[in-house]
Amino acid sequence: MRASPWLPALLLLALGAYLLPPREPGASAATTVPRTLPDPLPAETRTLFEQSRPATVQVESVDPSRNSAGIGAGFFISAQGQVLTAYHVVSGGTLFQVSTVSGRSYRARVTAFNAAADVALLTIEGRGPFPFLKLTTRAPRVGETVLAIGNSGGEYLQPRRGQLLGLDAAAGRADFPQGTLEMSAPLAPGDSGGPIIDGNGQAIGVVSYIRIDESGRTRRSYAVPVVAGNDLVEGLLAGRKQDVAVVGLVLDDIHSGLTDPPGAIVSRVARNSPAARAGLRGSRVDRDGNLVELGDIITSVNGRPVRNADEFITAVRGVGVGVAVRLGYVRDGKTREASVVLVARASVPDLRN
Known part of the structure; x- marks a missing residue:
């Protein structure tokens, strides 16, 4: 997609813009x-x-x-x-x-x-x-x-x-x-x-x-x-x-694989999403955009381990819209758990492309 003459803005990401999982090179x-x-x-x-x-x-x-x-x-x-x-x-x-x-x-x-x-x-x-x-x-x-x-x-x-x-x-x-x-x-x-x-x-x-x-x-x-x-x-x-099921997260595609334990790193939490209501947190950056602190690291879905964003997306989509799931995650070195009900991607405007 190129920029439209209707408006100057360009939809920079299209396919799969509700999450930014680790990309295979190229x-x-x-x-x-x-x-x-x-x-x-x-x-x-x-x-x-x-x-x-x-x-x-x-x-x-x-x-x-x-x-x-x-x-x-x-x-x-x-x-x-x-x-x-x-x-x-x-x-x-x-x-x-x-x-x-x-x-x-x-x-x-x-x-x-x-x-x-x-x-x-x-x-x-x-x-x-x-x-x-x-x-x-x-x-x-x-x-x-x-x-x-x-x-x-x-x-x-x-x-x-x-x-x-x-x-x-x-x-x-x-x-x-x-x-x-x-x-x-x-x-x-x-x-x-x-x-x-x-x-x-x-x-x-x-x-x-x-x-x-x-x-x-x-x-x-x-x-x-x-x-x-x-x-x-x-x-x-x-x-x-x-539609596909989402929690309401934008995931970090840069630091994947660098955490211990491994998991899907939360970069941003969409407004008014199940993840926001569950209290999940994204990464913090300073005024210059430099990373200050990594967000929550999701390590499991319904008790099954997820090692990266791709595994997290696959697990969530396999459950489906309208179903409650348990998310295991790590914050400040401590293991936590949250229960969320999955929703359709189109219902979370903050994740639209």
Whole structure:
């Protein structure tokens, strides 16, 4: 996502912004670094792009109360105006606008989402029919050429070409979607939520996140697979809003692994969250932003040890929204325990992207 012309602020973090767990080196939401422009497209890919582009859209997400905005991509999946995009593109907003290559813009609303899978469904306020991409009905094949369409580099719905490298990639972070398609396409900010298209012109995935090297170049790109009729797609079409469970913590991704005992270090406690009501504390910093004191160190969930933020996130999500859990933690060298009821991430505004 790049900065929106609606507002000057940029949603710096998108996917998984409610926590900041330890990052595998080079892992990032597809919203943070510049990309290398693709080579000129072969004739067959250019034809595919020209046929597919009218079905793609730019998605603007705005939250006026937080003076924040961002831009991603998406694509029509029906003539009636249903748009697939990445959940992290819209999870931080309250107002949404969808723009097409024909120059038309429409208001939209989020009608369904699956936060764990990082996919959302928008419905626009406008009359069709709209050009749309069919979802694939077959399994993708490693090695095939794929086409992405997005907004990175300040461009408007332009092509990014690559190869499909893997079908069931491990994210390396508990708050990123698992089991994604891995590609060599050079994706970057503004491409999140756009389609991954196979040689038949069918959408096989929704762009989610990227991995970068030390120089800031995209090393690998990842998309959530979508298949016509599968559980994910059917859930979205049925209007299901499936959020992830949270306690209300932002975790320290710098000092992980440096504490004894090991655990998930609390950097900040979200306002009006279960964690705040339970009295958990975050880290203290001075006026210059220097760390003065580490926050609470969460060492267990329901008696089961957690050694880092990823293990904590996995444990909490495995319990689910509305369930009470016991959190074991260490403060000032003393072991303590708190009982909290997990809530949906969207219900804690202070954790929105």
